[in-house]
Amino acid sequence: MSQIGKQVVDFEVQAFANNDFKTVKKSDLLGKWSVFFFYPADFTFVCPTELEDLANLYPEFKATDCEIYSVSTDTHFVHKAWHDTSDTIKKIQYPMLADPTGVLSRGFDVMIEEVGLAERGTFIVNPEGEIVAYEVVAGNVGRNADELLRRLKALQFVAKNPSEVCPAKWKEGNETLQPSIDLVGKI
Amino acid sequence: MSQIGKQVVDFEVQAFANNDFKTVKKSDLLGKWSVFFFYPADFTFVCPTELEDLANLYPEFKATDCEIYSVSTDTHFVHKAWHDTSDTIKKIQYPMLADPTGVLSRGFDVMIEEVGLAERGTFIVNPEGEIVAYEVVAGNVGRNADELLRRLKALQFVAKNPSEVCPAKWKEGNETLQPSIDLVGKI
Amino acid sequence: MSQIGKQVVDFEVQAFANNDFKTVKKSDLLGKWSVFFFYPADFTFVCPTELEDLANLYPEFKATDCEIYSVSTDTHFVHKAWHDTSDTIKKIQYPMLADPTGVLSRGFDVMIEEVGLAERGTFIVNPEGEIVAYEVVAGNVGRNADELLRRLKALQFVAKNPSEVCPAKWKEGNETLQPSIDLVGKI
């Protein structure tokens, strides 16, 4: 079975957000869209380029009522220290979750047990707390926040318009399809 | 554990390819890159737009020495019939795999057991037969073959250049990073 | 134990019937006779000759208050596409059930697990939902709808006349036997 439709694991973790420490938990997800953005480790190389890519698009995610949570197995103390010392990371305004117990990395099936770090995995979660899309890429290649945003908007569109579906490469404003028995074999 | 680094399941299935029926099996993957592109069912709606999107980029995938395999739980007889009767599907030149036993859909963890169909899952497999990237999207939203091609090329680049890594949004020709202890905390 | 007297498995599947998609389920069987007619795959060779043979006799089955359900592991989308494109299949007026999960093929013990397709199995089900006769033939030989109809009528006759039994080759209108202790050793 894939993870599509699975409820997010029950969790309660420390986060660094708005220059403060706070607790984030499962119930905070309900009622709005979320993106969980896992990466291996603070103070490394590919990760900051990805986090910056997301930081740049953060206003557009917020505009669609979607919160972003970055997650690594580092502590919130380390997130704070990185934020303090890196110009790139300083741009981040979304919560940075600390997962030293692995409750999230294992709950989303992205823990690499041999090294105790998370894979580069991204998960879109709907307002009911269910995973509706995800991608995982081997550790040395960066993701693309534009495609993530495109996919999020398509998922939000079909959630609001259940009788329509979004074809390949669909972007906001493009045409959609309306499935019916008469369309069978016609596309 | 994620599926990154997992060997593809051992399999042997019927396929429709080059206007003929043939057998495709695990050992056919070794030595070149592969994409497994799962979709729910022939003669439906989103699927053909995605398959066409891939068909259009097929020459570029072939140029990078990567084969594409589309997969559904339909039989090869049905793939042939669809190819015969749909103008869209007629464009397809890559092998269409038949998975009525679910050996592939279960082997890649994308079988939806309640309906007997596969999720919209895409997997990039390296020449050693290991999964190196994947994405799964809920059934009513189409994927994007451009992003798939970008990611494939980045994975091929770092496979050839093990001391370099590709930052976020990297495209062929962009700069890469060379990790070293001196870069720690500098990005 | 044979399958005689066994309740049909609980099921709910998609069907193509009367040029539309609908749901067929266990409770639809109760109160009238049914025939379940399994075959391996749409768009193949022996299957359409058998389905046509049944289609020709369909009025006689309906006249005895018996519904026919053809079943393969193909989807209802594929049934529709086949019906649209084949002159033979276009004659079919009975519901064509879609069994991609195998709930029916396994419930009636006719799934061929190595290929994910059903055997050529026919089952007569009484108005209480119990199997009262069945036959299974290896994949490359067609069945005979005349014999199926003969057998159905004999089973309906003894259901209505519990003190009588039908001898070999009995057809509607032939004489029956009335078992009694005095007949022991006299036939």
Added chain:
Amino acid sequence: MSQIGKQVVDFEVQAFANNDFKTVKKSDLLGKWSVFFFYPADFTFVCPTELEDLANLYPEFKATDCEIYSVSTDTHFVHKAWHDTSDTIKKIQYPMLADPTGVLSRGFDVMIEEVGLAERGTFIVNPEGEIVAYEVVAGNVGRNADELLRRLKALQFVAKNPSEVCPAKWKEGNETLQPSIDLVGKI
């Protein structure tokens, strides 16, 4: 799983044949076709009409190199006594197998455990000892030896001509089909 392709159970039973008692066992089946014809009990009512129907066609079965074995859970002493005292049964020339242990009735899945008797089940077995067709009918309705013979001949035909298949209602001398990719969707 259906019983198609299953090896017949290993067995060794007493039989009444040619007015004598003899032993029949699994290895006697290899190299020629066989029919196993189960019925509930000697000295009853439907059974003798079925056995007579078979006895009449016995020369045609022998002509196709096929042996017939009738089977009930009665002893060989009882088969002899019935043969001695019933004019109908006296016509039987094929071996009558005694199955008081149920090795055959259970091996072919036709034992009715609550009463210790066999269902009305017929099985066609190929020269390799594998079941290739079978039918089972509730206890009060007789079978039809003509249809059994038609089916046997079709199975023998495709065994000899593996590239051909027999359509519905095929009888010796009728045309057959030759499956090929070009026939897909054409029947």
Added chain:
Amino acid sequence: MSQIGKQVVDFEVQAFANNDFKTVKKSDLLGKWSVFFFYPADFTFVCPTELEDLANLYPEFKATDCEIYSVSTDTHFVHKAWHDTSDTIKKIQYPMLADPTGVLSRGFDVMIEEVGLAERGTFIVNPEGEIVAYEVVAGNVGRNADELLRRLKALQFVAKNPSEVCPAKWKEGNETLQPSIDLVGKI
């Protein structure tokens, strides 16, 4: 543990009795004495001499309020046929039980599993449904109904006179013993 004192198994079987078919069950035993007389098979050799021996003494058993039940694994149809055709068996007036399921043969531990037939076992059952004496003899030697009757009468005597015991070879009318501490070592 021996079978002495064991309740007879719960059962319900078909019987041939008084030229008719009827059902005999556990509760029919309560309130009077019973003899269960197992033998291997109808239409054989030793068995009819034993059954005739019992038939001759049947009036004396009835006079002591004891019913006799003969039992084999043959059906009631076969018992009827044997009764019809054998002059010896025709003398039998006690019920002949049919045990094709083996419920009695296994319940009294006399089933020979390799051949599906019962041993030559005799059981005396008291009015409470408990076994109080039994004997089993290998298949080719006949029993002796005189000794059975002697033993039944002795068992009935001590059941009525609990303070007395019957010495070896005791017959109706002989003296009995009255155990007391003063008899210890005196016999």
Added chain:
Amino acid sequence: MSQIGKQVVDFEVQAFANNDFKTVKKSDLLGKWSVFFFYPADFTFVCPTELEDLANLYPEFKATDCEIYSVSTDTHFVHKAWHDTSDTIKKIQYPMLADPTGVLSRGFDVMIEEVGLAERGTFIVNPEGEIVAYEVVAGNVGRNADELLRRLKALQFVAKNPSEVCPAKWKEGNETLQPSIDLVGKI
């Protein structure tokens, strides 16, 4: 399963025989016939009448090459003491086996666990060490050594003449039967 055909349990016990103590064991049985005659307890009431009955016929048993072993759970010291003090028991010339461990009483399934004593069970054992006949009678009724001798001789007769069988009540010198297919239904 009955005990017919079962090998006697492996055993080694103390015995009182010929006014001495000796060991009797399983291997002593092989090559000649044996009777095991169980009874509850020394110094009681029914038991001595039975043992005397056997003692009187002992010469005839010896003449047929059959040894008698009486068995109770008392020790060999007690057997000796009883033999010394009872005029009845003093007549015994066969070995009296001591079974305080219950190896024989449990091995022949006649131990009454609630009281630690054996039932009144008699077993005839052939020269191969297999049980060929047995009887068990509730505790307060004596057995009959004449019937035991009749049965032993019949069993010895058919052991020597395997193609013949002894009918009911057969005694030495009576006629026997020779089973053949022509006798079926003729007795």
Added chain:
Amino acid sequence: MSQIGKQVVDFEVQAFANNDFKTVKKSDLLGKWSVFFFYPADFTFVCPTELEDLANLYPEFKATDCEIYSVSTDTHFVHKAWHDTSDTIKKIQYPMLADPTGVLSRGFDVMIEEVGLAERGTFIVNPEGEIVAYEVVAGNVGRNADELLRRLKALQFVAKNPSEVCPAKWKEGNETLQPSIDLVGKI
């Protein structure tokens, strides 16, 4: 764990006492002291010397309100016979318990399973039914009733005077010790 403080097993056995048979059971022990005196077998050699030794001191045991029970695995019939025929045993006035089931021999852990006889074990039981002293000696050496009586009296003394203890070799009338912290290291 030793057996000190263990409740005597629940039991109900036959006994020979006062020239009669009676039942002795667990509840008979409560409220007075008891000695259980196990020995291997009636009619043997060491045993009667020990039983006589006890019989001689029986009045003194009774005077301390202590009952003696001798126990072997022989039956009560055998105890009676031995009492009748041996001048030594005739002196016994205490109950002789019969333990053919081994409930006592196993309950006190003195059964020798290989021979079905009890070890030479003596147990002192207090009025609460708990074992307070015991000894077991290999089979060929007799015990000493004087030492048993000494020990019984010491145990009765400390039961009545809980603040005192009896030193080694203590006999009735000797001084005892009164434990206190001031005595630590002073003896």
Added chain:
Amino acid sequence: MSQIGKQVVDFEVQAFANNDFKTVKKSDLLGKWSVFFFYPADFTFVCPTELEDLANLYPEFKATDCEIYSVSTDTHFVHKAWHDTSDTIKKIQYPMLADPTGVLSRGFDVMIEEVGLAERGTFIVNPEGEIVAYEVVAGNVGRNADELLRRLKALQFVAKNPSEVCPAKWKEGNETLQPSIDLVGKI
């Protein structure tokens, strides 16, 4: 099962002996007789009177080639300290074993688990390392070394004279018995 005939547990413990510390182990027992004398605790009350009683008879035990081992769960340091400070204990010349792990107390089944101390248990062990006699007395009553010596000598006598047995109260020089079948019932 009793402990008679059981091999002493394998052990290796510290001891205080001859004013020094040394190791005592299982193999030291073989070839001579031993007494294991368990007591609850050093520096208590009954224990020293018993140990002194034994110390007084130690020369007689040594004269019969028997070693004495006293055992408590105290350490060898504590044994030394007690020996240093108590006039009574200073008399001891036999080894005092230290059993803080409980290997001996549990191996001889005398550990009182609720308090971690040993019962007052004495064991006589033969030169083959097997227990041949033992006694256990509740904690507040002293044992008697005279009776222990009497019993040891009787056990040594029958070990040397296997055809003789020692009657009750036997002491060195008394007569013994020679069991034979002629003695049965004569004592």
Added chain:
Amino acid sequence: MSQIGKQVVDFEVQAFANNDFKTVKKSDLLGKWSVFFFYPADFTFVCPTELEDLANLYPEFKATDCEIYSVSTDTHFVHKAWHDTSDTIKKIQYPMLADPTGVLSRGFDVMIEEVGLAERGTFIVNPEGEIVAYEVVAGNVGRNADELLRRLKALQFVAKNPSEVCPAKWKEGNETLQPSIDLVGKI
């Protein structure tokens, strides 16, 4: 998991305290601080130097409302004897617990099973009965009561001042730290 935060095991043991014997149990700990000070054995070498070291500081521990319990697997009788005879031990005023059952040594994970003695382990327990610090040192090296007292006082300080923490080497009167997000990376 470490033992920090674990509830002390439930226990009830004998102790030597204030020149008397008394019982100490789990509930005695609640409401004040405790130190459990394990050592291998009374009457040995390192142990008394450690116990004296503690005895010297006992007034300071009492002043902080902390009780000290020394523990070995010796009995309370031995503690008393040691206290009586050693000038060093005579100084001890805190309770000396006796642990011959090992309930404490095993409950605190310091039992050395091969020798039945405790390791040199020290445990600080808070007024809720939870372990808050511990140390264990191999058997031949003495501990340091000054460091134990320093640590106890620091633990008491932070228990009273939950927003402060004690840095390395902190002693009463030194400065403490007040953790806050602004201190991250500043120390």
Added chain:
Amino acid sequence: MSQIGKQVVDFEVQAFANNDFKTVKKSDLLGKWSVFFFYPADFTFVCPTELEDLANLYPEFKATDCEIYSVSTDTHFVHKAWHDTSDTIKKIQYPMLADPTGVLSRGFDVMIEEVGLAERGTFIVNPEGEIVAYEVVAGNVGRNADELLRRLKALQFVAKNPSEVCPAKWKEGNETLQPSIDLVGKI
């Protein structure tokens, strides 16, 4: 069981040492003394004071041939970043081990599973890789490197001088004790 004498778990981890990244593994420990110094997290409060305390004494540890390893569940990237940015941490010259998988924290039993961080635990390991001393303190109280050094030196002393032991508070140069039987009870 305590952890004294336990082999250190087999491990291989990343470390930051000498301004570089390197691998440290089990085999690096053999042949010299080691201290494992666990603390909860980088960039926190008590931890740096403890690490600085150790850093100050590092030359003295090195002088005794002992390596120090600090360990937290942070990555080596984070150790490097902390070392770069904190003046306190910059003083550290010993290797800082990274334990994100918890192999060390669990192997030494100091992982706090609820938060994924290590307790404040210190372990002294001898040149054979065995733990010889350890201490664990609840999270908000700092340790004392002076006491650690004292203890290390005492352990090294007794390792070199096995016949001597170090009393409480022993420091280099102080007198030691030489255990012998004559010292028992003299300290």
